[in-house]
Amino acid sequence: MINLNIIIQHSSMIPIYEQIIEQFKGQIVKRSLRENDPLPSVRSLAKELNVSALTVKKAYDALEESGLIVTVHGKGSFVAPFNLELEKEARQKEIESELESTIKKAKHYGISNGDLQELFNLLLEG
Amino acid sequence: MLEVKDLKKKYNNFQLDCSFRIEEDQVVGLVGRNGVGKTTLFRSILGLLRPDEGEINLFGRSVAHLTEADKARIGVTFPHSFFSEQLTIAEIKQVMIATYSAQFNAAEFDQKCNRLQLPLDKKVKNFSTGMQTKLKLLLAMSHEADFLLLDEPTSGLDVIVRNEILGMLQDYLDQKNNRSVLISSHISSDLEQLCDFIILIDDGKIILQEETDNLLNHYGILKVSEQEYSSLEQEFILAAKKRSYGYACLTNERRYYQENYPKIAIEKGSIDEVLMLLAKGEEQ
Amino acid sequence: MKGLWVKDLLVLKKQKLAVVLMFILAICSLAIFGRIGIMVGMSVFLMVVSMVVLTALTVDQQNHGLMYLLTLPIKKRQYVVQKYVLLLLATICSTVVMTIIAGIFAAVADWDVGFSDIFTRVYSVGVAMLSILILTMQYQIKHGPEKAQVAMSIIGAIVAIAIGGVVALVKYTSFGEEIFNRLYMYYIEHGSLLILVFFTVAGAAVVSLSCAKSIKTIESMEIQ
Numbered sequence: 001m002i003n004l005n006i007i008i009q010h011s012s013m014i015p016i017y018e019q020i021i022e023q024f025k026g027q028i029v030k031r032s033l034r035e036n037d038p039l040p041s042v043r044s045l046a047k048e049l050n051v052s053a054l055t056v057k058k059a060y061d062a063l064e065e066s067g068l069i070v071t072v073h074g075k076g077s078f079v080a081p082f083n084l085e086l087e088k089e090a091r092q093k094e095i096e097s098e099l100e101s102t103i104k105k106a107k108h109y110g111i112s113n114g115d116l117q118e119l120f121n122l123l124l125e126g
Numbered sequence: 127m128l129e130v131k132d133l134k135k136k137y138n139n140f141q142l143d144c145s146f147r148i149e150e151d152q153v154v155g156l157v158g159r160n161g162v163g164k165t166t167l168f169r170s171i172l173g174l175l176r177p178d179e180g181e182i183n184l185f186g187r188s189v190a191h192l193t194e195a196d197k198a199r200i201g202v203t204f205p206h207s208f209f210s211e212q213l214t215i216a217e218i219k220q221v222m223i224a225t226y227s228a229q230f231n232a233a234e235f236d237q238k239c240n241r242l243q244l245p246l247d248k249k250v251k252n253f254s255t256g257m258q259t260k261l262k263l264l265l266a267m268s269h270e271a272d273f274l275l276l277d278e279p280t281s282g283l284d285v286i287v288r289n290e291i292l293g294m295l296q297d298y299l300d301q302k303n304n305r306s307v308l309i310s311s312h313i314s315s316d317l318e319q320l321c322d323f324i325i326l327i328d329d330g331k332i333i334l335q336e337e338t339d340n341l342l343n344h345y346g347i348l349k350v351s352e353q354e355y356s357s358l359e360q361e362f363i364l365a366a367k368k369r370s371y372g373y374a375c376l377t378n379e380r381r382y383y384q385e386n387y388p389k390i391a392i393e394k395g396s397i398d399e400v401l402m403l404l405a406k407g408e409e410q
Numbered sequence: 411m412k413g414l415w416v417k418d419l420l421v422l423k424k425q426k427l428a429v430v431l432m433f434i435l436a437i438c439s440l441a442i443f444g445r446i447g448i449m450v451g452m453s454v455f456l457m458v459v460s461m462v463v464l465t466a467l468t469v470d471q472q473n474h475g476l477m478y479l480l481t482l483p484i485k486k487r488q489y490v491v492q493k494y495v496l497l498l499l500a501t502i503c504s505t506v507v508m509t510i511i512a513g514i515f516a517a518v519a520d521w522d523v524g525f526s527d528i529f530t531r532v533y534s535v536g537v538a539m540l541s542i543l544i545l546t547m548q549y550q551i552k553h554g555p556e557k558a559q560v561a562m563s564i565i566g567a568i569v570a571i572a573i574g575g576v577v578a579l580v581k582y583t584s585f586g587e588e589i590f591n592r593l594y595m596y597y598i599e600h601g602s603l604l605i606l607v608f609f610t611v612a613g614a615a616v617v618s619l620s621c622a623k624s625i626k627t628i629e630s631m632e633i634q
Contacts, residue, residue, distance in 0.1 A: 015343035043300035052338045054322035174633035197483040207474035225413030
C-alpha cells in the first residue's frame with residue numbers, strides 16, 4: 001500500500017473532503033503519486049485520517065469525476081494515466097481565472113488598462 | 127439493511143417516535159442524552175420489545191419474524207447485559223463455537239484477545255469494566271456479522287484503548303463491503319471519526335439526521351451579542367439559545383455567515399455543540 | 411440451541427459441590443432411616459439437583475443477561491424448551507441414580523422391599539417434585555429470580571402443609587384411613603403399574619402445559 005502522506009487538519013474551517021482532494025491533486029501533479037498507483041481502500045484511508053468513510057468516498061468520487069483517478073469495481077481505485085493535455089488545460093484555466101479576477105479588481109480600483117499592462121510587463125521581467 | 131418506519135413506543139418518561147434507514151456499508155451514530163430512548167430503540171430493533179405502532183425491518187424481514195440465520199448475522203453489545211459473569215473467556219468461546227459453528231473465527235478471536243491482553247481463564251466478573259467492554263466488542267465482531275448494533279461500546283475505555291477498538295472496527299468494516307453499524311455513544315469524537323451519518327435523538331424523537339461530513343463541514347455555531355443577533359439573517363439559523371454573551375446560534379450554512387458576516391465569531395459544528403443547541407432543556 | 415446446552419452445562423459444572431454434598435446426604439438418609447429414607451432421601455437429593463438446575467435460569471436472568479442471550483441466533487421458544495428439557499433430564503437422572511443406590515442399599519442391608527417398590531417410591535417423589543419445580547420455573551421465567559425464591563418457599567410450605575394434612579387425615583380420621591387402606595389394597599393387588607402410569611400422565615400434563623404457558627410468556631414479555 002502506498003504511503004500517502006496526506007495531512008488533514010480537523011480544526012480547519014476547510015471541509016475535510018476538500019482538503020483530501022487538494023492534497024491528492026498536489027501529490028499527483030508533483031508526481032509523488034504516479035500513474036496506475038493503487039489508492040488505499042476507502043475505509044483504510046478513513047481509518048488513517050480519522051474521518052468517516054463517506055467523507056473519503058466523496059473525495060474519491062470527486063477525484064474520479066475530474067479524471068484524476070479511476071475506480072475498478074472489485075479492485076479499488078488507481079491513479080489515472082497522467083493526461084498531460086488535461087493538466088495543461090487545467091493549469092491554463094487556473095491562471096486565466098486568476099488574471100481575470102485581478103483585472104476586475106484593478107478596474108474596481110480605477111487603475112487604467114495602460115497602467116496595468118505596464119505593471120504586468122514590469123513584473124514579468126523582474 | 128435496517129428500516130425503521132414510524133416506530134412509536136410509549137415508555138417510562140418519553141414517547142419513542144422515529145423513522146430512519148441504514149443501508150449496506152454505512153456506519154450510523156446515535157447520539158442523545160441519557161434516557162432519551164437509545165437503548166429502547168435498540169431493544170425494539172432486536173425484537174426484545176414490541177412497538178406500539180410502526181414497523182422495523184431488518185434484512186428485509188420484520189424483526190418480529192427474524193430467523194436464526196438472520197440473527198446469526200447480527201453482532202450486539204449492551205453496556206449492562208452480557209453472558210453470565212461466572213464464565214471465563216475460554217468457556218464463552220465454547221458457547222460461541224456451539225452457537226455459531228463455522229462462522230465463529232476462533233483463531234482470530236484468540237489473537238485479538240491476546241492483543242488486547244484479555245486472560246482466557248479468568249472469570250469475567252473479575253475483569254475491569256474496560257476489559258469487559260473490550261470482550262463484548264470482540265465477540266460481536268467474531269462471527270462475521272453483517273450488522274453490528276453497539277450500545278455504548280466504548281464507555282469505560284481510555285482514549286488509547288478506544289482508538290485501538292475503533293481501529294478494529296474500521297478493519298472489520300474493511301473486510302467486506304456490505305457491513306453496517308449502528309452505534310450509540312456519548313463520546314462524540316469517536317462518532318465523528320467513525321460514522322458516515324449521525325442521528326441525534328432527544329426526548330424519543332429524532333432532531334437531526336445528517337451526514338457527519340455535512341455536520342462537520344457546513345454546520346457552525348455563531349456566537350453573537352444581542353445586537354448582532356437582531357440584525358442576523360435568520361434563514362439559515364436552525365436554533366438559537368441564550369448565553370451569557372448573547373446568543374449561540376446553530377446554522378447549517380456556515381459559509382454563508384462566514385462570507386457575509388466576517389466579524390462574527392463562528393465555530394465549526396461538532397456533534398456535542400449541535401446536540402446542546404438542538405436538545406430541549408434551556409430557554410430558546 | 412446447542413450453545414444454550416454448552417452454556418448451561420458449563421455453569422452447572424461449577425456447582426458440583428452442592429450436588430456431591432446432597433448425594434452424600436441422600437445416602438446418609440438411606441442409611442439412617444432405612445426404607446422410609448428412600449422417599450426422604452430422594453426428595454432432598456432431587457430438590458438440590460433441581461435448584462442447581464434452576465440456577466441455570468437464574469444466572470441467565472441476572473444482570474439483564476436475557477437481553478443479550480436473546481440476541482444470539484436462538485428463538486425465544488427454543489430457550490424455554492431447552493430449560494424445561496434440562497429440568498426434565500435432571501429429574502430423570504436423579505431418579506435413576508437414586509433408584510440404583512436405594513437398590514444397592516436394599517440388597518446389602520437386606521430390606522424387605524422389591525425393586526419395583528423402590529422404583530415406584532422414587533419415581534412418585536420424582537414426578538411430584540418435578541411438578542413443583544416446573545411450576546417454580548414457570549413463575550421464575552415470568553417474574554424473575556428474586557420473586558421466584560419467595561414463591562418457592564411459599565410453594566414448599568404449602569406442599570409441606572398439604573402432605574402433613576394428608577398424613578394427618580389418614581392417621582386420625584376414619585375416612586382418611588379407609589381411603590388409604592383401599593388404595594393400599596389396590597396397590598398390593600395390582601402392583602405399581604397404575605400408579606406409575608398415573609404419575610407419568612399427570613407429570614407430562616404439568617410439564618407440557620407449563621412449557622406452553624412459559625413460551626407464551628416469553629414471546630410477549632418485554633425483555634430487559
